[in-house]
Each structure stands twice: as C-alpha cells, then as structure tokens.
Amino acid sequence: MSKRTWLITGVSSGFGYEMIKLLLDEGEKVIGTVRNKDKISGLIEQYPDTFICELLDVTDVPAIRKLVDSSFEKFGRIDVIVSNAGYGLFGAAEELSDEQVDHIIATNLTGSIQFIRSALPHLRTQGGGRIIQLSTYGGQVAFPGNSMYHATKFGIEGFCESVAQEVAPFNIGVTLVEPGGARTEFRYGSAQVAKLMPEYDGNQHTVF
Numbered sequence: 001m002s003k004r005t006w007l008i009t010g011v012s013s014g015f016g017y018e019m020i021k022l023l024l025d026e027g028e029k030v031i032g033t034v035r036n037k038d039k040i041s042g043l044i045e046q047y048p049d050t051f052i053c054e055l056l057d058v059t060d061v062p063a064i065r066k067l068v069d070s071s072f073e074k075f076g077r078i079d080v081i082v083s084n085a086g087y088g089l090f091g092a093a094e095e096l097s098d099e100q101v102d103h104i105i106a107t108n109l110t111g112s113i114q115f116i117r118s119a120l121p122h123l124r125t126q127g128g129g130r131i132i133q134l135s136t137y138g139g140q141v142a143f144p145g146n147s148m149y150h151a152t153k154f155g156i157e158g159f160c161e162s163v164a165q166e167v168a169p170f171n172i173g174v175t176l177v178e179p180g181g182a183r184t185e186f187r188y189g190s191a192q193v194a195k196l197m198p199e200y201d202g203n204q205h206t207v208f
C-alpha cells in the first residue's frame with residue numbers, strides 16, 4: 001500500500017505522540033504540531049526525512065490557517081488530518097474563571113473547528129481525504145465537574161456530524177474518535193483545574 005501523509009495537532013504527548021510513533025515506524029509521512037519542540041526532539045532526530053515538526057498553538061487561528069496552507073503547499077497532498085490537541089478542565093461550573101472557560105473553548109472547540117475548516121478547501125481540491133477528530137466518550141454523556149470539557153466535546157461532535165454530510169459528496173470522510181479514560185498527560189500535566197480545587201489529584205477522575 002502506498003504511504004500516506006498525515007497532519008496531526010498536539011503530538012508532544014499522549015494519543016498524538018503514540019499515534020505518530022506508530023505511523024513513523026510504518027514509514028508514513030507525518031507533519032505533527034507541538035507547542036514546544038524539546039518534548040519531541042527524539043522523534044525529530046530519529047525520522048529526519050518523514051517527520052516534520054511544526055510549532056502551533058491552536059488558539060491562534062491565523063497561525064492554524066498559515067500552517068495548514070503551507071503544509072498542503074509543501075506536500076502537494078495530505079491524506080489524513082487529525083485534530084487531536086485538547087485538554088481537560090476539572091471543577092464545578094461556578095468555580096471556573098472566565099479565562100478558563102474562554103481558553104478551553106478556544107482550544108478544544110474553536111481550535112478544532114478552524115483546523116478542520118482550514119483543511120477542507122485543500123481536501124476538496126485534491127479530490128478527497130479523511131478528517132479524524134479526537135472527541136471522547138464524554139462527547140455523548142456528561143458527568144459533574146467537567147461541564148466545560150463536555151461543552152467543547154459535545155460542540156465539536158455536532159460540528160463534525162454536520163460537516164461530514166456537507167463533504168461526503170467530495171469524497172471526504174469524517175471520523176469522530178471517542179476514547180474512554182487513558183493514562184496520558186490529560187489528567188496530569190495538561191489538566192486545568194478550578195482555582196477552588198487546590199487539592200486536585202488526577203486520579204480522582206476515571207471516566208475520561
């Protein structure tokens with residue numbers, strides 16, 4: 001089977017990191033985005049010809065567009081787009097700060113939407129492709145203490161379900177991935193916590 005090219009956000013740890021390790025081992029080409037290249041210097045050195053590591057904070061919408069446009073320009077064709085970057089925000093709704101609410105929407109929801117929207121015209125022009133969005137089991141059912149995380153994931157699921165129908169005639173497929181809990185940085189290094197929860201311990205949250 002001919003090798004594919006992938007564009008994946010948030011590959012410094014967790015699902016993103018594990019995904020690109022597998023893909024690179026299989027000889028696939030990967031453009032992976034991080035906020036800090038130090039975290040992934042080993043893979044950059046190991047795969048100089050097939051791994052392009054780019055800096056991207058997905059809350060920066062013009063930067064998303066620039067990165068997506070330049071990646072398609074460089075590679076000619078990108079077969080699979082994976083919107084993976086995201087984090088968890090733990091705490092009761094009334095305990096969260098306005099900044100925490102805005103930031104998780106900008107990352108998990110707007111960041112994912114704009115990443116996918118930026119890729120669509122290119123996928124259409126090249127005659128098709130696949131979009132994979134990391135959602136969660138919590139994109140369909142809700143639990144207390146995670147309201148904003150659920151809001152972003154329920155939101156991205158609605159967006160993807162609509163877009164999937166819009167782009168099916170152009171040979172573009174959309175896949176939502178809904179994992180349960182996995183021991184990534186999600187509940188630890190990456191997690192954001194309401195200021196009123198100083199005793200937070202990632203192990204308290206076992207659902208996702």
Ligand SMILES: NC(=O)c1ccc[n+]([C@@H]2O[C@H](COP(=O)([O-])OP(=O)(O)OC[C@H]3O[C@@H](n4cnc5c(N)ncnc54)[C@H](OP(=O)(O)O)[C@@H]3O)[C@@H](O)[C@H]2O)c1
Nearest residue numbers: 010012014015035057058085086181182184185186190208
């Ligand atoms: N682990 C679970 O239990 C679980 C379950 C269901 C779904 N998920 C979903 O899986 C996806 C990946 O999470 P994970 O579990 O692999 O956690 P993770 O190990 O914390 O990885 C999250 C990745 O997203 C990146 N990221 C966070 N905010 C970003 C931003 N503003 N701009 C660019 N990159 C950003 C992180 O980069 P930095 O290293 O720079 O922070 C990291 O590379 C998320 O969408 C999450 O919602 C996770």
